[in-house]
Amino acid sequence: ESKFCAESLTRQHKISFSNVDMYSSFYRAKSGGKCSKLDPAWQGVVTSATFPITQGTAIQLSCEDNDNINVGDTEVTCFKMIWYTYNTAPQCIPPGECVMPGPPRTWQYIEPADPGVTFPVPAGSVLELTCKRSLELIGDSAITCHNGNHYIFNDKPYCAQSLGWR
Numbered sequence: 001e002s003k004f005c006a007e008s009l010t011r012q013h014k015i016s017f018s019n020v021d022m023y024s025s026f027y028r029a030k031s032g033g034k035c036s037k038l039d040p041a042w043q044g045v046v047t048s049a050t051f052p053i054t055q056g057t058a059i060q061l062s063c064e065d066n067d068n069i070n071v072g073d074t075e076v077t078c079f080k081m082i083w084y085t086y087n088t089a090p091q092c093i094p095p096g097e098c099v100m101p102g103p104p105r106t107w108q109y110i111e112p113a114d115p116g117v118t119f120p121v122p123a124g125s126v127l128e129l130t131c132k133r134s135l136e137l138i139g140d141s142a143i144t145c146h147n148g149n150h151y152i153f154n155d156k157p158y159c160a161q162s163l164g165w166r
Helices: 025-030
Strands: 058-060 075-080 083-085 110-112 126-131 136-138 142-147 150-152 158-160
Touching (some): 126 136
Antiparallel strands (some): 058 075, 075 083, 142 150
16 A cells, blocks of 8 residues: 655755766765664654665665554665665654645645535544536545545545546
């Protein structure tokens, strides 16, 4: 089962070598590094990899508690010490009540199909979705509450203008 998040995380760290001269002292000083452990800020995130990890090695991550979901990257690449390259910081979220899905702009026209749904809803609640203003729902028509604004789904739902020729 794929698990994704409707909320984008703002704490992002990505290290890029695209603007680094391969012969510069900066590059030589950083090459050959090893990672000694996971970033302590990633509470509840674990790996089966054995430390130290060689620079450039990708490792798989998961949540220590299987009831939690990782709303960030599930694979990171060792840079040096406790620094890794990734797009979205790994973060394990425990189950809890959920609020109305949002805030991504693509979710602004989504609403529960049942107008009687009141928020917050408990973890595990499945919400059937529809679109406002005669728009067409693309992606999953149901999402499962995990916690806060974090919902589980396979194909991100969004609303689009109907082309009418389907």
